[in-house]
Amino acid sequence: MKKFINKVDDILTESLSGFALAHSDLVQLHLDPNFLTRKQKASNKVVIISGGGSGHEPLHAGYIGYGMLDAACPGYVFSSPTPDQMLAAAEAVHADKGILFIVKNYAGDVMNFEMAGEMLAFEHATVLTSDDCAVINSTYTTGRRGVAGTVIVEKCVGSLAETGADLATCKALGDKVNTRTASIGVALTSCTVPAAGRPTFDIGDNEIEMGVGIHGEPGRKREAMREADAIVKDMVDAILADFTARNMEPAKNSEILLLVNGFGATPLMELYLLYNSAAKQLNTHGLQITRSLVGNYTTALDMAGGSITVCLLDDEIKQHWDSPVHTAALRWGK
Amino acid sequence: MKKFINKVDDILTESLSGFALAHSDLVQLHLDPNFLTRKQKASNKVVIISGGGSGHEPLHAGYIGYGMLDAACPGYVFSSPTPDQMLAAAEAVHADKGILFIVKNYAGDVMNFEMAGEMLAFEHATVLTSDDCAVINSTYTTGRRGVAGTVIVEKCVGSLAETGADLATCKALGDKVNTRTASIGVALTSCTVPAAGRPTFDIGDNEIEMGVGIHGEPGRKREAMREADAIVKDMVDAILADFTARNMEPAKNSEILLLVNGFGATPLMELYLLYNSAAKQLNTHGLQITRSLVGNYTTALDMAGGSITVCLLDDEIKQHWDSPVHTAALRWGK
Numbered sequence: 093m094k095k096f097i098n099k100v101d102d103i104l105t106e107s108l109s110g111f112a113l114a115h116s117d118l119v120q121l122h123l124d125p126n127f128l129t130r131k132q133k134a135s136n137k138v139v140i141i142s143g144g145g146s147g148h149e150p151l152h153a154g155y156i157g158y159g160m161l162d163a164a165c166p167g168y169v170f171s172s173p174t175p176d177q178m179l180a181a182a183e184a185v186h187a188d189k190g191i192l193f194i195v196k197n198y199a200g201d202v203m204n205f206e207m208a209g210e211m212l213a214f215e216h217a218t219v220l221t222s223d224d225c226a227v228i229n230s231t232y233t234t235g236r237r238g239v240a241g242t243v244i245v246e247k248c249v250g251s252l253a254e255t256g257a258d259l260a261t262c263k264a265l266g267d268k269v270n271t272r273t274a275s276i277g278v279a280l281t282s283c284t285v286p287a288a289g290r291p292t293f294d295i296g297d298n299e300i301e302m303g304v305g306i307h308g309e310p311g312r313k314r315e316a317m318r319e320a321d322a323i324v325k326d327m328v329d330a331i332l333a334d335f336t337a338r339n340m341e342p343a344k345n346s347e348i349l350l351l352v353n354g355f356g357a358t359p360l361m362e363l364y365l366l367y368n369s370a371a372k373q374l375n376t377h378g379l380q381i382t383r384s385l386v387g388n389y390t391t392a393l394d395m396a397g398g399s400i401t402v403c404l405l406d407d408e409i410k411q412h413w414d415s416p417v418h419t420a421a422l423r424w425g426k
Numbered sequence: 427m428k429k430f431i432n433k434v435d436d437i438l439t440e441s442l443s444g445f446a447l448a449h450s451d452l453v454q455l456h457l458d459p460n461f462l463t464r465k466q467k468a469s470n471k472v473v474i475i476s477g478g479g480s481g482h483e484p485l486h487a488g489y490i491g492y493g494m495l496d497a498a499c500p501g502y503v504f505s506s507p508t509p510d511q512m513l514a515a516a517e518a519v520h521a522d523k524g525i526l527f528i529v530k531n532y533a534g535d536v537m538n539f540e541m542a543g544e545m546l547a548f549e550h551a552t553v554l555t556s557d558d559c560a561v562i563n564s565t566y567t568t569g570r571r572g573v574a575g576t577v578i579v580e581k582c583v584g585s586l587a588e589t590g591a592d593l594a595t596c597k598a599l600g601d602k603v604n605t606r607t608a609s610i611g612v613a614l615t616s617c618t619v620p621a622a623g624r625p626t627f628d629i630g631d632n633e634i635e636m637g638v639g640i641h642g643e644p645g646r647k648r649e650a651m652r653e654a655d656a657i658v659k660d661m662v663d664a665i666l667a668d669f670t671a672r673n674m675e676p677a678k679n680s681e682i683l684l685l686v687n688g689f690g691a692t693p694l695m696e697l698y699l700l701y702n703s704a705a706k707q708l709n710t711h712g713l714q715i716t717r718s719l720v721g722n723y724t725t726a727l728d729m730a731g732g733s734i735t736v737c738l739l740d741d742e743i744k745q746h747w748d749s750p751v752h753t754a755a756l757r758w759g760k
Contacts, residue, residue: 094631098699114698281428320432357692357693359690359728360488361480365432367447369444371444424757426760
């Protein structure tokens with residue numbers, strides 16, 4: 093294992109401290125329990141809190157700020173945060189209109205956010221993301237996994253919350269965006285969890301893991317490495333088949349958002365090549381890509397590989413995707 | 427070699443096409459010769475054109491847009507663009523106040539931009555970046571190499587050009603920012619050039635290349651892998667020694683910009699840990715970090731590793747760093 097670290101036990105604290113220093117205009121770090129909040133506490137709005145294991149940066153702390161999250165609770169690498177983190181974050185940011193948790197569907201995260209919810213004195217609700225169409229039930233989940241589509245949910249719900257919408261309305265939009273979103277990933281290499289010190293899985297020089305999870309957990313199939321267009325075809329087909337299976341086949345000329353996400357060790361040059369391939373293939377299916385995002389937005393430590401996410405747009409989702417956002421990892425508008 | 431590609435010969439065109447599709451609101455791609463321009467041509471300003479070998483994404487095309495570049499000329503992977511690209515780009519974007527080339531100091535780039543300059547009908551000047559303090563003269567350079575500090579030069583000069591400043595003033599600011607900037611990189615792994623199909627250099631599991639160039643060319647020394655703080659100490663010391671050697675030792679409490687740049691395969695979690703380490707060490711030297719940037723801004727294909735850049739700020743540089751920018755890779759302000 094060759095990584096920029098000091099002591100394995102200190103990785104999270106040191107990395108969070110660096111994040112908070114580099115973005116001291118945007119966020120405030122609280123340690124023990126660990127959580128991050130906006131520098132400027134919001135008032136009179138539903139507050140949005142997310143969290144999950146670390147190692148997926150910029151998820152979630154990179155999305156704290158105006159138009160997106162109010163707080164994030166980072167667990168240790170690939171480990172759920174604990175309820176005391178969510179409770180402390182909620183106490184710090186609540187703003188009189190209730191709390192919405194956005195949680196990726198992993199058993200540990202679901203359990204700990206539920207426990208936090210039970211102990212919480214404030215009105216609250218939860219949006220569970222489950223955009224990964226690769227597998228139903230998996231190493232760490234009952235049901236589908238929540239992966240890169242979570243960023244789209246956080247962006248849209250964060251935007252709506254800024255308008256003063258109530259908790260039920262925010263939850264409804266989050267559930268809608270999640271339902272209209274499907275993702276699938278592929279790994280070229282394993283990631284290495286620092287505390288383990290060795291790759292999570294073995295993979296040959298001519299193999300890929302199709303449908304891999306963002307912790308390196310197994311996907312659909314170990315397959316032969318092949319040209320990017322062929323890999324992307326299988327990914328696009330899986331996503332479209334998923335919408336069809338859920339009776340959500342998009343009509344011709346439907347507008348979509350295409351997110352090509354890197355897992356951490358795949359360079360932008362390759363991600364844009366994947367984007368080009370996916371865009372062309374989605375066009376041949378009669379879909380119009382009118383919103384795009386390409387880069388490392390939901391990573392898996394140092395895994396080489398990436399994921400493709402399609403979100404079926406409507407006017408409401410477009411409005412909230414386009415609205416201003418001011419976070420470390422996504423920033424546009426005023 | 428396991429990469430997301432189709433045919434090696436098509437990588438650049440496909441990746442550029444994906445970039446242009448994903449950012450069609452910002453850029454326009456021109457092929458044969460290859461160059462990219464702003465979607466909205468600017469008027470009555472010095473136009474800023476950069477370029478260089480591909481494989482350093484988001485450099486340079488990711489910096490096209492309001493407040494930064496007017497055009498970029500991508501060469502093949504790690505190969506200089508040719509003069510016809512610069513001439514075509516200049517013809518497409520010139521706006522009656524002259525053309526400023528921003529060129530990283532590599533022999534091929536310097537030669538080809540010079541040839542373009544000789545053939546150019548428009549008034550022009552060149553800022554040559556040379557922020558890499560690792561080595562004087564190297565595999566591909568006479569003099570110091572231009573690396574991640576180039577982003578700071580492009581940001582500041584791009585901002586100044588938007589104010590209507592003349593060519594000489596823009597060049598002077600570019601030269602000043604370059605002089606006040608020093609960088610050094612370190613590699614944990616080699617990159618793999620697609621056309622070569624194998625790693626550019628061999629490196630052991632317990633070795634690092636200190637002072638590596640952004641093409642994987644040798645740096646100062648092959649060293650033993652060690653804790654991040656120890657690696658960062660040597661990098662920070664090299665940068666400060668460089669300023670001292672150039673009679674630019676910053677006074678106590680000087681303000682600096684700290685850029686921690688990833689080379690492509692190092693995850694954000696580690697980059698923020700490096701930032702934390704560098705920030706603490708720079709503070710002990712009495713320097714105040716008042717501007718920051720952390721992420722993959724000047725990459726070396728799929729190399730694991732990164733670089734540290736320090737820019738000595740003054741009021742002019744701060745003003746132009748802070749001003750609005752609207753590009754694919756840097757975006758803030760209006």
